[in-house]
Amino acid sequence: MRQRIASLDGIRGIAVLGILLLNIGGFGLPKIAYLNPAYAGIPSLNDTLTWSFLAIFAQGKFLAMFALLFGAGLELLLPKGKEWIRSRLSWLLVLGVIHFIFFWDGDILLYYGLIGLVCWRLLRDTASARDLMKTGLIMYSIGLGVLLLLGFIDSGSNTYWQPSAEDLLYESQWKLTGGMLAIHERLSNLALALLGIIIQYGWQLAGMMVFGAGLMRSGWLKGQYSVSHYRKCAWVFIAIGLFIQTFGVLTQVWLKWDAHWCIYYLQLPRELSAPVTALGYMALWFGYWPTLSQYKFADWMRAVGSMSLTSYLLQTLICCLIFYWLEGYQTFSRLQMLAMVPGIWLCIICFALNWQRYFKQGPIEWVWRKLTAFSVRPKRVE
Numbered sequence: 001m002r003q004r005i006a007s008l009d010g011i012r013g014i015a016v017l018g019i020l021l022l023n024i025g026g027f028g029l030p031k032i033a034y035l036n037p038a039y040a041g042i043p044s045l046n047d048t049l050t051w052s053f054l055a056i057f058a059q060g061k062f063l064a065m066f067a068l069l070f071g072a073g074l075e076l077l078l079p080k081g082k083e084w085i086r087s088r089l090s091w092l093l094v095l096g097v098i099h100f101i102f103f104w105d106g107d108i109l110l111y112y113g114l115i116g117l118v119c120w121r122l123l124r125d126t127a128s129a130r131d132l133m134k135t136g137l138i139m140y141s142i143g144l145g146v147l148l149l150l151g152f153i154d155s156g157s158n159t160y161w162q163p164s165a166e167d168l169l170y171e172s173q174w175k176l177t178g179g180m181l182a183i184h185e186r187l188s189n190l191a192l193a194l195l196g197i198i199i200q201y202g203w204q205l206a207g208m209m210v211f212g213a214g215l216m217r218s219g220w221l222k223g224q225y226s227v228s229h230y231r232k233c234a235w236v237f238i239a240i241g242l243f244i245q246t247f248g249v250l251t252q253v254w255l256k257w258d259a260h261w262c263i264y265y266l267q268l269p270r271e272l273s274a275p276v277t278a279l280g281y282m283a284l285w286f287g288y289w290p291t292l293s294q295y296k297f298a299d300w301m302r303a304v305g306s307m308s309l310t311s312y313l314l315q316t317l318i319c320c321l322i323f324y325w326l327e328g329y330q331t332f333s334r335l336q337m338l339a340m341v342p343g344i345w346l347c348i349i350c351f352a353l354n355w356q357r358y359f360k361q362g363p364i365e366w367v368w369r370k371l372t373a374f375s376v377r378p379k380r381v382e
Contacts, residue, residue, distance in 0.1 A: 006302050007223050007289045011282050012069050013305030017345050018062030019108075020315050021054055024337045024344075026106045027319040028329060030171050035267075036161055037334075038257040040168070048253065050334040055249045056242060060274030063108065065282060067205055068275070070112055071136075071212030072221045074120050082124075087375035089116040091368055097190075104316050105189040109309075111197055111205060119206045129218035136211030143203030144271055150200065151264025161259040175329055208275055223286050230287030234280050241277030244269050303352040307362025310355075311348050318344050 026034050037043040037051040077085050096110030126132050163171075174181045197205075215221045223230075248269025252262050285292070292298045304311045322340070323329045332340075355362060361369065 006293070006298070007286060008069070008072075008221060009305035010289075010292075010298055010301040011065065011285050011305065012308050013301035013303070013311070014281070014285065015062045015065040015069060016304055016308045016311045016315075017301075017348065018058060019066065019312070020341055020344060021058040021062070021338070023106060023315065024319060024341060025054075025334060027104070027323045028332055028337050029334075030163065030168055030330070031105075032160060032163060036257050036262065039161070039163060042256065044333075047334050050338060052249050052253065054334075054338070055270070056245050059245075060270050061241075061277045061281060064208055064274040064278035066108070067112075067208035068212030068215065068278060068282070069221075070116065071123075071209030071214075072216035074116060074123055074209065075213040075216040078120075078124055083376040084372060085120050086117065088368070088372045089113050089120065091371045091375070093117065095364075095368070099313065099316065100190055100193075101183055101186050103320060105186045105193070109312075110190075110193075111201075114194075114197065115202055115205045115209060118202075119209055122210060123213045129214045132214030132217060133211050136207045136209070136214060138207070139210060140204050140207030140275070143200055143205075143207060144268060146200040146203060147264060147267060147271065151260070154260075154264070161263060172330060175324055176327055178324065204271065211275070221282075223289065225286075227287055227290065230283045234284035234287050237276050237280030237283060239280075241273040241280055243273075245273035245277070248273070300349045300353065303356055304349060307352055307355065307365055309368065310362035310364040311352060313364055314348055314351060315344065318347060 022034065030039060032039045037047050043051070074085070077088070090113065092109055093113030096107050096113050100107040100110050122135065123132065126135065174185045212221070219225065248266050251269075252266050255261055255266075289298075352362070359366070
């Protein structure tokens with residue numbers, strides 16, 4: 001059991017660190033640059049290749065891994081009871097709002113807390129792992145259907161896809177200035193994000209969480225299947241996922257990132273491939289865990305994964321320092337920012353390893369657990 005827990009923590013560590021591959025561009029470039037490398041005109045060959053590489057191998061994949069693992073974590077929490085789960089998710093929601101408003105509007109904690117509160121009862125009330133996975137697939141498919149429907153009914157100009165020079169200057173100003181101006185803009189972005197969650201993306205996120213819970217209940221995420229099974233799954237899922245996403249990326253490049261196609265229809269290959277590739281990456285880890293567990297690398301990933309919340313927030317602090325407080329925003333190319341990632345990873349790994357020499361939990365995990373325990377503490381009867 002200890003080995004299985006260690007292997008799961010290792011996957012979680014990979015997911016947290018992998019998220020930075022895309023998030024660093026969200027810190028260092030305008031928000032629209034995450035999806036559109038041609039936001040300021042046709043990008044250089046260097047930028048195009050870097051964006052394409054990340055879009056094929058990383059974009060959405062590590063977030064999907066994190067969502068699947070979050071659902072698996074909810075499954076493991078069910079014996080704690082409804083009060084503990086609701087309190088834990090509510091405090092995560094509060095933490096996400098604070099992170100979103102005061103630090104970075106690319107936060108995911110808010111979404112996870114909100115969707116977790118909505119769907120945890122579904123996990124409790126569904127009898128079998130197979131039913132959970134079926135339900136997860138249906139919910140995810142509804143999200144894809146809504147995305148396709150939005151493409152049919154939206155005939156707007158999509159000006160945010162190609163922002164003006166004034167828009168880009170204003171975004172740079174509030175990100176570098178901070179203070180109330182930045183808080184005001186992040187609050188506006190929060191309202192739009194919540195609308196998007198309600199209309200479309202919430203279906204996909206809930207679907208991945210429910211599917212991840214089903215994988216945990218079936219034993220797949222506990223490493224209970226054979227090594228050969230995981231290895232076959234890994235190479236099949238990765239091949240399928242990368243094929244689908246490569247088609248989508250090449251089509252976007254060929255269409256020169258046409259707004260309507262890329263906002264809606266060509267997001268479908270990404271959304272289809274992300275969970276499939278994520279499952280492949282996780283199966284690869286399980287399939288080669290007997291070998292990987294003998295190396296220090298596995299211990300590093302386990303350390304990061306066991307304090308994933310702290311590690312995720314530490315990414316924000318480091319990137320805010322580089323791009324906002326030291327004014328590195330829009331100073332570096334995509335390739336230069338990608339070259340920074342291993343250094344940031346090293347900082348996070350070193351912090352996790354050194355912290356766990358003295359403490360069992362990460363600092364934010366400890367606070368989160370204490371707040372949860374306080375909230376569910378029985379009330380004294382006078």
